[in-house]
Amino acid sequence: MTPLTWLYVPADRPDRVEKALVSGAHAVIVDLEDAVAPEAKSAAREGLRELCWAVSAVRVQIRVNAVGTPWFEADLDAVSQLPVSGVTLPKTESPDAAEAASRLLGGHLPVRCLIETALGVERAFEIASSPAVSGISLGEADLRSRTGAGEAGLEWARGRIVNAAVAAGLPRPPQSVYMNVTDLAGLEASCAHGRELGFFGREAIHPRQLPVIEQAYLPSEGEVARAREIVAAADATRAEGAFALGGEFVDAPIVASSQQVVALAERYGTRNT
Numbered sequence: 363m364t365p366l367t368w369l370y371v372p373a374d375r376p377d378r379v380e381k382a383l384v385s386g387a388h389a390v391i392v393d394l395e396d397a398v399a400p401e402a403k404s405a406a407r408e409g410l411r412e413l414c415w416a417v418s419a420v421r422v423q424i425r426v427n428a429v430g431t432p433w434f435e436a437d438l439d440a441v442s443q444l445p446v447s448g449v450t451l452p453k454t455e456s457p458d459a460a461e462a463a464s465r466l467l468g469g470h471l472p473v474r475c476l477i478e479t480a481l482g483v484e485r486a487f488e489i490a491s492s493p494a495v496s497g498i499s500l501g502e503a504d505l506r507s508r509t510g511a512g513e514a515g516l517e518w519a520r521g522r523i524v525n526a527a528v529a530a531g532l533p534r535p536p537q538s539v540y541m542n543v544t545d546l547a548g549l550e551a552s553c554a555h556g557r558e559l560g561f562f563g564r565e566a567i568h569p570r571q572l573p574v575i576e577q578a579y580l581p582s583e584g585e586v587a588r589a590r591e592i593v594a595a596a597d598a599t600r601a602e603g604a605f606a607l608g609g610e611f612v613d614a615p616i617v618a619s620s621q622q623v624v625a626l627a628e629r630y631g632t633r634n635t
Contacts (some may be wrong), residue, residue: 363541363625363630364497365387365421366535366562366575366579366630367387367564367572368389368390368563368564368565369387369390369565369566370397370398370471370539371390371393372392372398373410374398374399374402374405376409378399379413380413380618383422385391385572386569386572387420387566387569388421389421389422389423391422391423391424391450392393392413394410394425394426394437394535395408395427395452395633403433404426407437410440410441422446423446423449423450424437425449426438426452426463428451429453429459429463430521435466435468438467439466441465441467442471447471447472448496449471451475452501452527453504454475454477455479457485457489457494457495460473460475460492461492464494472497473495474495474498475495475497475498475499476498476501477499477523478501479508480504480508481501483505483522486523487525487526487530488525490529492531495530495579496532497533499523499538500519500535500538501514502519520556520561521560523535524561525560534561535562536562536563536564536565537553537556537559537561537563538564538565540552540571543570546570546571546574550574550577550580551574551580553578562579563579580627580630580632581632581633582632586624586632589619589620589623589624590620592620593620593624596617
């Protein structure tokens, strides 16, 4: 199952990387791009080799610099020698970018694409459909700066990314980061909205955001109980079409959704309340 919480951490802060690995995040994204100044990128890249990656419960990805930057090829060369789970490729605007990254990695590491530009959003399904791409997500901060869109203006792009991922057979994408690390109530409300839009989990920029994200995206005990009931009834009846359960009409899509809820609870648990 894909991670529910993703935590960004600067690659040039090894102390923060070590803390991130034990933060409780399901995945850690070590950032060589926006979080690292141009003059510090080479040293940060070299420093990755010295970090301890022996944390089997945490998936670690490296956000490299984008295709066309002076650091792209060196980043990919360094990452290809690290025991990490994949690469996050920023500012992806075409399948060619992901395929170039995959080639430089020798095809051994999955490439997850951040879509952060208007052109990238327009090409979201084309990007997601590339065999080189293991997942996509939306980079809202960059998209806001380029389009001038506010919350309402981002709704179409959010839906576009979710739909493109699912249409291409990829995992549902995580929601983009919430930039105000002290506004946990706002984060909670935003996560609830993101869940309604179809996102699965969320990226974070501070460890204090992780419990809020996790709780927002976990199913309740009641939801899990109902899902188990539906799955059990479907197994017992071996129904291929719709059937009635407690006055509710249940069909194959509802059974599939219930199976996903059960799998999520078995992997990450249920909400506290």
